[in-house]
Amino acid sequence: MATPVDGPGVERPVGNVILEPARRRVRALVDGLWVIDSDHAIALYEQGSTPRWYLPVADARADLLVVNGLVTDTTARGPAHWCDLHLPERVIENAAWTHPAPPPQAPRLDGLISFEWNYMDAWFEEDDEIIVHPRSPYTRIDVLRSSRHVHVELNGVTLADTRRPLILLEGGHNPERYYIPWDDVATTLLEPSQSFTGCPYKGTASYWNVRIEDVVYHDVFWEYRHPLWQVARIAGHLCPFNEFVDLLIDGAPRARPETKWAYHGPNAYSWRPGDEPWDPRNVTAWAGDDPHVSR
Amino acid sequence: MNGSPPIQPTDPAVERLGHRLRAVTNGVVVIDSLEAVVITAPGTTPRYLVPRVDVRASLLDESAITAADRVPGYVTVAWQAAERWYAEDDEVVGHARDPRHRADALRSSRLVRVVVGASVVAVSERPVVLVETDTRPRYFLPRVDVVAALRRSRTSTSSPYLGLATHWSMTLDGEPCDVAVSYDAPQPGVAILEHLIAFDDRIASIDVSGAHPEGNGHGDPG
Numbered sequence: 001m002a003t004p005v006d007g008p009g010v011e012r013p014v015g016n017v018i019l020e021p022a023r024r025r026v027r028a029l030v031d032g033l034w035v036i037d038s039d040h041a042i043a044l045y046e047q048g049s050t051p052r053w054y055l056p057v058a059d060a061r062a063d064l065l066v067v068n069g070l071v072t073d074t075t076a077r078g079p080a081h082w083c084d085l086h087l088p089e090r091v092i093e094n095a096a097w098t099h100p101a102p103p104p105q106a107p108r109l110d111g112l113i114s115f116e117w118n119y120m121d122a123w124f125e126e127d128d129e130i131i132v133h134p135r136s137p138y139t140r141i142d143v144l145r146s147s148r149h150v151h152v153e154l155n156g157v158t159l160a161d162t163r164r165p166l167i168l169l170e171g172g173h174n175p176e177r178y179y180i181p182w183d184d185v186a187t188t189l190l191e192p193s194q195s196f197t198g199c200p201y202k203g204t205a206s207y208w209n210v211r212i213e214d215v216v217y218h219d220v221f222w223e224y225r226h227p228l229w230q231v232a233r234i235a236g237h238l239c240p241f242n243e244f245v246d247l248l249i250d251g252a253p254r255a256r257p258e259t260k261w262a263y264h265g266p267n268a269y270s271w272r273p274g275d276e277p278w279d280p281r282n283v284t285a286w287a288g289d290d291p292h293v294s295r
Numbered sequence: 296m297n298g299s300p301p302i303q304p305t306d307p308a309v310e311r312l313g314h315r316l317r318a319v320t321n322g323v324v325v326i327d328s329l330e331a332v333v334i335t336a337p338g339t340t341p342r343y344l345v346p347r348v349d350v351r352a353s354l355l356d357e358s359a360i361t362a363a364d365r366v367p368g369y370v371t372v373a374w375q376a377a378e379r380w381y382a383e384d385d386e387v388v389g390h391a392r393d394p395r396h397r398a399d400a401l402r403s404s405r406l407v408r409v410v411v412g413a414s415v416v417a418v419s420e421r422p423v424v425l426v427e428t429d430t431r432p433r434y435f436l437p438r439v440d441v442v443a444a445l446r447r448s449r450t451s452t453s454s455p456y457l458g459l460a461t462h463w464s465m466t467l468d469g470e471p472c473d474v475a476v477s478y479d480a481p482q483p484g485v486a487i488l489e490h491l492i493a494f495d496d497r498i499a500s501i502d503v504s505g506a507h508p509e510g511n512g513h514g515d516p517g
Contacts, residue, residue, distance in 0.1 A: 023432045024401060024424055126403035126424050137428045138395040140456075141484060144314055144383035167383050169313050171394060176313045230400075230484045 017076045018045040019054075019107050020137065026053055028120040031087045035061045036115060043134055044107075044114070046076060050133035053123075054112040057098070061085075065096060065113075077109060078102035085119070095119045132198040139171035141201045143179075143233045150178045151248040152240045154220065157212050159245060160185040166233055170201070175257040178247070179237035185221070195219050197266050203228045207266060208238065217280040219266050220244055241265075244280050308336050309344070309366060310394055316343055318377035325351045325377055332366065333391055341391040343380075344369040389453035398427045398456045400435075400485045406504040407434045409441075409494045411474055412467060416443035416499065423491055427456065434501060435491035441475075445492075448473050458482045463492065474498050 019042050026041035027034055038059035044052045070082040078099045085095035095116055099109040117123065123130050144167045152160040162184035168177040193207035195218070208221040221238040224231070240247070243262040247254040256262065265278040309332050318326035328349035335341045344363045347370050352360055359376030363369040374380070380387045401424045409417040419440035425433045448462035450473050463475040474495055481488040494501060 023426050024399070025403070025405070125399070126401035126405070128401045135397070135399060137397045137399075137426070140392070140394050140397050142314075142382065142392070142394075143483060144385045146315070146383035148315065148383070167314055169394065229486060232486075233483060 016047045017107050019043070020045070022053070022125075024125050026055065027124040028115060029122045029124070030085070030092070030120050031089060033061065033064075033087065035064065035085065035120070042112065043137070044077075044109075045136065051136050052114055052117075053134055054109060054114045056111060057113045060096070060113050060115070068093065070094060072097075074099075076106060078106045083113075092119050130200055131204070132200045135200045136171070139201065140169075141171070141231060142169045143167075143231050144169070145233075149248075149250050150180060151251075152178075152180070153246040153248075154210060154217060154244075155212060157189070158186060159189060159210060159220070159240065160238070166237055168231070168234065168239070175242050175259060177239050177242070178249075179234045179239045181237055185238050190221065191216065193219050195266050197222070201228070202231050202234070205266075215281060217244070220280060222266075241280075309334050312343070312382075312394070314382050316345065317381040318372065319379045319381070320354065320377045323351075323354055325354045326372060332369070333394060334363070334365070335393045335395070341393040341396075342371050343391045344371055346370075387455050388459060389455045392455045393428075396428045396456055398425060398485050400425050400487050402487070407436060408502040409434075409436070410500040410502070411443065411465060411494070411498060414443070416465070416474075417441040417492075417494065422503075423487055425457075425485070425488065425493070431496065433493045433496070434503065435477075435488050435493045438477075438490055438492055441492055443474075445475060446471065452476075456482060457485055457488065467498075472498065 022038075022041040022043055026036065026038050028036040036055060036059065038055040040059060041053045041055040044054050046052075064086050065083040066086055068082055068084045072080045072082070074080055078101065080097040081100055082094045083096045083098070085092040096113050098113050099106070102109050117133055123134075146165050146167045147163055148165060149163050150160070150165045151158070160180045162180045164181060164184070166179040168179055170177070189210050189212065190208045191211055193209045195207040197205050199205065203224050203226060205222040205224050207219040208223065210217045210220040219241065221240050223238050224234050227234050241261065242254065243256050243259060263275045263277050265280065312331045312333055316326065316328050316331040317324055326345055326349060328345040330349070331343050331345045333341050333343055344366055346368055350360065350370060350372060355372065355376055359373040361371045361373075363371055374390055382392070403422050403424045404420055405422060407417070407419050407422045408415065417436050417440055419436040421437060421440070423435040425435055443465055445463040445465060448464040448471070450462035452460045452462070454460065458478045458481045461477045461479050462473045463477065464471040465474045466472070467474075475492050476495070477490075477492045478485070478488045
């Protein structure tokens with residue numbers, strides 16, 4: 001049995017790679033063409049990366065692909081040989097890659113091809129569109145109704161106080177998130193932010209800034225206004241960034257968690273150990289223009 | 296609930312739950328813990344472990360409580376020893392949830408044909424494919440696409456990820472036989488399974504059209 005990729009207590013060497021059959025039809029659409037249609041896709045999980053689909057070359061529009069000569073090195077998968085995708089109206093450079101000669105310790109990826117997620121117009125599992133990246137089969141989302149007392153402060157100012165939060169647990173590896181009904185949030189302190197992020201499990205989040213006197217704290221709350229149906233309960237709720245607020249649960253203070261979001265705010269995709277913390281009063285680190293961020 | 300130091304699980308099979316865990320028997324709370332963990336191992340049912348101080352042992356049968364040999368100060372309480380279990384305020388049925396178990400219910404337009412014995416019992420072009428961690432995919436079909444004489448069975452099972460199962464039986468060789476299952480009140484993450492029915496692929500022959508019904512499957516959409 002394959003084992004999960006990340007999470008507390010699971011120690012893995014960097015570059016560890018796990019392959020797992022999709023067990024579902026995987027398709028991708030570009031310019032109205034199905035360039036991928038596979039019953040035999042394989043999910044590849046690599047430490048520190050989101051899952052990727054690999055599929056037999058025969059399940060892609062190989063007739064539209066031209067090897068362009070670019071070869072890049074990857075940590076654990078061996079050299080990647082890149083292809084351009086020649087569509088009727090345009091060419092997408094470096095749209096796909098193969099590993100024709102994986103090193104002996106690498107997984108057997110010869111005969112398989114992978115595509116850049118963001119270059120496709122849409123990806124599907126069976127007939128359902130999937131956003132941002134493939135879902136991990138080991139990431140469980142639970143949205144639990146709770147009656148615990150959740151109190152949110154920033155610099156001593158109360159931002160929210162509720163006894164009917166929803167607690168969202170994500171695969172055991174992200175901090176617990178507390179979704180608070182709108183009515184229980186100090187909405188007069190909120191200003192809309194331009195930031196947004198996407199998540200394959202929950203949908204697209206928009207953000208709210210908090211203004212306390214003359215200071216604006218960016219992206220302190222997020223909201224899934226139109227969540228995916230699997231987590232429909234979180235509609236109508238706001239969720240504070242545990243990393244940037246003072247949180248009391250049943251009166252007990254919670255430490256601000258040390259996550260990648262603590263360092264880059266919503267734009268955590270490119271976080272590396274050792275980076276300077278993100279300051280919610282300084283938004284230069286985050287322009288809100290990268291939707292491909294998973295929370 | 297306080298007084299038990301949070302443990303830092305280091306074993307891959309032991310994980311912090313991150314939610315309040317309660318169990319109720321005869322209307323009385325017998326477990327109430329903010330520090331529960333879940334222990335998982337391949338091929339076994341996940342179990343919750345709770346700090347001994349969070350269990351009202353005097354209200355439970357002694358045999359229901361077992362010390363957890365891997366986590367000092369923690370015990371396991373037999374699932375059946377409590378009538379109801381709650382994750383926060385939501386009931387968990389069946390057994391403890393593995394936080395790494397995922398269930399994807401995906402709408403599909405593949406042609407599914409189900410044969411039991413010599414009879415075609417269902418044909419559908421609108422299945423929902425249920426892909427659960429470490430199981431074969433299952434095909435849930437609208438009840439109206441099923442033409443078999445199905446009766447509600449007395450079999451009762453439950454899944455902490457899907458909900459309470461209703462089993463359906465058919466008469467095979469003169470005997471009632473459970474052949475299908477449905478979830479009348481599915482968990483929120485699989486809510487679209489409501490009103491759908493899945494045949495057991497150990498009894499039924501389930502034929503699913505491939506991804507490429509029109510030859511190479513690369514035709515333009517529409």
